[in-house]
Amino acid sequence: MQPRLEIDDTIAAIASTRGGLRGIVRLSGPAVAKCLLDCTDVGDDVTQEQGARRSCGHVSAGPRFGRLPCDVYFWPGGKSYTKQPSAEIHMQGSSPLLAAVLEHVCRSGARLAGPGEFTLRAFLAGRLDLTQAEAVLGVIDADTQGELDLALQQLAGGLAGPLQQIRETLLNLLADLEAGLDFVEEDIQFVSIDTLVEEIDRCLSIADQLVEQIRQRTDRRSVVRAVFVGPGNAGKSSLFNRLSESQEAIVADLAGTTRDYVTITVQWDEVAVELVDTAGIVSSTDGIAAEASARRESAVANADIRIVCRPADGLAEQHQSSETDVPAIGRGTIHVITKCDRRPDRLPIPGQQGSIITSSKTGQGVDELRAEILSMAGKQVRAPIMAGTAVRCAESLHQTGTALRHAREACQDQLGEEIVAVELREALHGLATIVGAVYTDDILDRLFSRFCIGK
Numbered sequence: 001m002q003p004r005l006e007i008d009d010t011i012a013a014i015a016s017t018r019g020g021l022r023g024i025v026r027l028s029g030p031a032v033a034k035c036l037l038d039c040t041d042v043g044d045d046v047t048q049e050q051g052a053r054r055s056c057g058h059v060s061a062g063p064r065f066g067r068l069p070c071d072v073y074f075w076p077g078g079k080s081y082t083k084q085p086s087a088e089i090h091m092q093g094s095s096p097l098l099a100a101v102l103e104h105v106c107r108s109g110a111r112l113a114g115p116g117e118f119t120l121r122a123f124l125a126g127r128l129d130l131t132q133a134e135a136v137l138g139v140i141d142a143d144t145q146g147e148l149d150l151a152l153q154q155l156a157g158g159l160a161g162p163l164q165q166i167r168e169t170l171l172n173l174l175a176d177l178e179a180g181l182d183f184v185e186e187d188i189q190f191v192s193i194d195t196l197v198e199e200i201d202r203c204l205s206i207a208d209q210l211v212e213q214i215r216q217r218t219d220r221r222s223v224v225r226a227v228f229v230g231p232g233n234a235g236k237s238s239l240f241n242r243l244s245e246s247q248e249a250i251v252a253d254l255a256g257t258t259r260d261y262v263t264i265t266v267q268w269d270e271v272a273v274e275l276v277d278t279a280g281i282v283s284s285t286d287g288i289a290a291e292a293s294a295r296r297e298s299a300v301a302n303a304d305i306r307i308v309c310r311p312a313d314g315l316a317e318q319h320q321s322s323e324t325d326v327p328a329i330g331r332g333t334i335h336v337i338t339k340c341d342r343r344p345d346r347l348p349i350p351g352q353q354g355s356i357i358t359s360s361k362t363g364q365g366v367d368e369l370r371a372e373i374l375s376m377a378g379k380q381v382r383a384p385i386m387a388g389t390a391v392r393c394a395e396s397l398h399q400t401g402t403a404l405r406h407a408r409e410a411c412q413d414q415l416g417e418e419i420v421a422v423e424l425r426e427a428l429h430g431l432a433t434i435v436g437a438v439y440t441d442d443i444l445d446r447l448f449s450r451f452c453i454g455k
C-alpha cells in the first residue's frame with residue numbers, strides 16, 4: 001500500500017496496546033476540534049487554547065455503551081507531534097469500548113489512520129527526519145534494553161546532528177561558489193580554493209566517522225549477551241554450566257559462591273551468544289558482596305537477554321527475602337524455575353506460569369531454554385530495526401563521500417568552480433536522501449508500512 005502523502009484530512013486510530021488498562025484514541029488533522037466537540041463534553045474552550053491542554057470529561061461510545069469518563073489531551077497545530085491540531089482521548093482500555101469511540105470519531109469527520117501515518121505526518125511536517133522516523137519504529141519494536149537504547153539514541157538525533165552539520169557546510173560552500181559564478185567576469189571569488197578543500201575535508205571526516213559508527217552499530221548485534229540473574233544458591237552457575245556444556249562456573253551448596261561474573265561464548269545455529277553467570281543476590285553487605293552486586297548490576301544493564309532464575313525447592317525459597325528478590329525486569333527477560341527435580345511431588349510451583357521449568361541435574365528444560373534464548377537472540381540478529389537505516393545511510397553516505405572526493409580533486413586540479421559545484425550538489429543529494437529531504441514513495445512505503453496503526 002502506498003503511503004498517503006496528503007495531510008489535509010483528519011486521521012484517527014487506537015494508539016494503546018491491546019489489553020492495557022488505559023486505552024487511547026489518537027487524532028490528528030484540521031477536524032480534530034469538531035470531532036472532540038461532537039464526541040466529548042469537554043467543550044470548545046479546550047480547543048481554543050494556545051498551548052497543550054488536558055481536560056476531564058466524558059466521551060460518547062454510541063447508543064450501546066453510552067457516555068464514558070475520559071481525559072482529553074489537546075495540542076494545537078504547531079505544538080503537536082504532527083504539527084497539526086491533535087488530540088488523545090484517554091479512557092478505559094477495553095477493546096469494544098475503544099472501537100465504539102473510534103467509530104463515533106470517524107462518523108464526526110475523521111478517517112481511520114494507516115500504519116505509521118501519525119509519524120509520517122510528523123516527518124512530512126519536518127518534525128523528524130527519516131532516520132528519526134525509523135528510530136520511532138525501533139522504539140516500538142525494541143525487545144531488549146540494548147535495542148531500545150540504540151533506537152532512543154537515533155531518535156535523539158545521533159545521526160541527524162552530524163548529517164545536518166555536513167549539509168549546512170555544503171550548502172554554504174555551494175552558495176559561495178554560485179555567487180562567485182555570477183561574478184565570473186569581474187573575477188571576484190567568494191571562497192578560496194584552500195577554504196574549499198579544508199571544508200570538504202572536514203565534511204569527509206564527519207562522513208567517514210558516521211560510516212564507522214554505523215558499521216559498529218551493525219556489528220554490535222552480532223553477539224547477543226544473555227545474563228543469568230537471581231538469588232544466591234538458586235542454581236544459576238549449574239544451569240550456566242549445563243547450557244554451555246562447560247565447567248566454567250564454580251558450583252557449591254552455599255549462597256554467595258559466585259562472586260565475580262563468568263562469561264563464555266557459545267555458537268548456536270550461527271548465532272553467537274555470550275552467556276554471563278553473575279553473583280547471586282544475597283542480603284550480606286560485606287565489601288566483597290557489595291562489589292559483586294555492583295558487577296552484577298553492570299552485567300545486567302549491558303545484557304540483551306536476562307535469564308531470571310528462581311529455585312523450585314523450599315530451601316532456596318527461604319533465601320527469598322525482600323532483600324534478595326530479583327528486581328522486576330521487563331522486555332528481553334526469560335523467567336526460569338531451577339532445581340525442579342527437588343519437587344518430586346509435582347506440585348505446581350508458585351508463580352511458575354510463563355516460566356521455563358528446568359533442572360540442571362536431569363537436564364529438564366535446558367533445550368527449551370536454549371531455544372528461547374535463540375528465539376530472542378534471532379530477533380535481535382535479524383531485527384530490521386535500525387538495520388534498515390544502516391543500509392540506507394551507508395549507500396547514501398558512500399555516494400556523498402565519492403562526490404566530496406571528486407569535488408576535492410576538482411579543486412586541486414583547478415578544473416573550475418562549475419565542476420566543484422556539480423559535485424557538491426551530488427553530495428548534498430546523497431545527504432538529502434538519508435534524512436528524507438529528498439525521498440521517493442518507495443522509501444516512504446518501505447519504512448512506514450512497517451509501523452503499526454496508531455503510531
Ligand SMILES: Nc1nc2c(ncn2[C@@H]2O[C@H](COP(=O)(O)OP(=O)(O)OP(=O)(O)O)[C@@H](O)[C@H]2O)c(=O)[nH]1
Pocket residue numbers: 231232233234235236237238239250251252253254255256257258259278279280281338339340341342358359360361362
Ligand atoms: N538437585 C539439584 N540441585 C541443584 C540444581 N542446580 C543446582 N543445584 C545445587 O544447588 C547448589 C547451588 O548451585 P549453584 O549453581 O552454585 O547456585 P548459584 O545460583 O550459582 O549460587 P550463587 O553463586 O551463590 O549465587 C549446588 O549445591 C548445586 O549442586 C538442580 O537442578 N537440581
Ligand SMILES: [Mg+2]
Pocket residue numbers: 236237238249250251257258277278279280
Ligand atoms: Mg553461582
